Amino acid sequence: MIKIVTDSSCDLPIDTLKEFEIPFAPLNIFVEDQTFKEDIDITPEEFWQSMSKSHELPKTSQPSPADFAGIFEEIQKKGDTPLCITISSKLSGTYQSAVLGAEMTGSKAIVFDSLAGSISHGIQVLIAARMAKSGATVEDVLSALRIYRDNVKIIIPLATVENIVKGGRLSKFQGSVVNILNMKIILHGVNGEVKLLKKVRGNKRFRAAIIELIEESA
Numbered sequence: 001m002i003k004i005v006t007d008s009s010c011d012l013p014i015d016t017l018k019e020f021e022i023p024f025a026p027l028n029i030f031v032e033d034q035t036f037k038e039d040i041d042i043t044p045e046e047f048w049q050s051m052s053k054s055h056e057l058p059k060t061s062q063p064s065p066a067d068f069a070g071i072f073e074e075i076q077k078k079g080d081t082p083l084c085i086t087i088s089s090k091l092s093g094t095y096q097s098a099v100l101g102a103e104m105t106g107s108k109a110i111v112f113d114s115l116a117g118s119i120s121h122g123i124q125v126l127i128a129a130r131m132a133k134s135g136a137t138v139e140d141v142l143s144a145l146r147i148y149r150d151n152v153k154i155i156i157p158l159a160t161v162e163n164i165v166k167g168g169r170l171s172k173f174q175g176s177v178v179n180i181l182n183m184k185i186i187l188h189g190v191n192g193e194v195k196l197l198k199k200v201r202g203n204k205r206f207r208a209a210i211i212e213l214i215e216e217s218a
Contacts, residue, residue, distance in 0.1 A: 002132040002141060003075045005084040005109070007063060007094050008038040010122035020129040023071045025063035027094065032056065057166035062094040068101025072109040082109035083132070083141065085125050088192035089113045110138060112145055115192035120154050153217040154189030155197070157210050161185060186210065 006012075008026040017024060026037040031050045036042040038060075042050070051058050068084065075082045084102075089095035095113050102109040112128075114121040124145050131141045158164070164185075165175035178185075184206035188197040200209050 001080045002083050002128075002136070002138055003078075003080040004125060004129045004132055005068070005071055005075070005082050005098075006121075006125045007086050007098075008040075009087040009092065009094065009117060010085075010125050011044075011118045012122040012125060014039060016126070020126070020133065022125065022129055023075075025067040025071060025094075025098075027063060027092075028061045029058055030060070031058045051163070055166070057163055057168075060092070062092050062097045065097045065100035065104055068098045068109075069105045069107070072102060072107040073105050075109075076107060081138065082107065083128060083138065084109055084111045085114050085121070085128060085145070086111065087117050087121050088115045090115070090192040091117050091194070110142070112142065113192070114145075115149055116152065116154060116189060117194075120152055120189070123152075124148055152189075155210065155213050155217075156187040156189070156194065157206065158185045158187065159206075184209075186213070 004020070004022050006022060006024045008024050010024070024039070026040050029036045029038050029042060029047065032054055038047075047058070072082045072084075084098045086095040086098050095111065098109075098111045101107070102111060114124045116124065127144055127148060128141050131144060161170055161175050161178050164170045165172055170178070182202050184200050184203070185196065186198045186200070186209060187194050197213075198209055200206050
């Protein structure tokens with residue numbers, strides 16, 4: 001039987017992961033001088049609160065290969081095949097950690113690169129979990145994941161550039177100019193990477209641009 005594994009960046013609610021019995025490897029989150037295991041030591045709500053209060057953008061690091069190796073071993077002890085779906089390899093080293101975790105244990109785990117983040121990654125995890133529960137083969141699950149991955153359109157509208165400034169991608173001066181001009185930025189996912197798609201001025205144009213992009217994609 002296939003057993004789905006993921007990492008915490010999929011942004012699925014813990015209750016959903018428990019419902020489908022999906023084990024996950026938590027990313028490490030660094031908020032100023034504190035370290036947390038995502039979705040274990042800190043909830044999403046607590047993270048957002050900490051981020052808004054922090055003067056620096058929180059940083060993350062991928063789970064270790066050992067984190068994945070331990071999960072894979074437990075699954076294989078029960079005679080199941082681990083299928084691990086990770087955040088995009090172009091956004092994090094998590095995919096490589098999972099690959100190394102499989103190699104460390106001689107595991108037969110299959111590691112799939114979602115080429116996405118957040119809920120687009122999470123949807124792939126759900127697709128796989130539902131198919132595995134219904135008895136689908138590994139080949140069928142991977143085929144469905146590739147179809148989704150190749151056709152999904154990811155749009156990332158930024159209502160504020162505050163975190164981009166905190167992260168150093170924009171200077172404080174540039175951030176101030178953007179705010180004064182009421183510029184809104186829309187990013188999108190391109191082959192697993194995040195790139196600039198469009199810049200518009202004003203909230204009305206921002207909303208109109210988002211709706212237009214959704215209509216074009218649909």
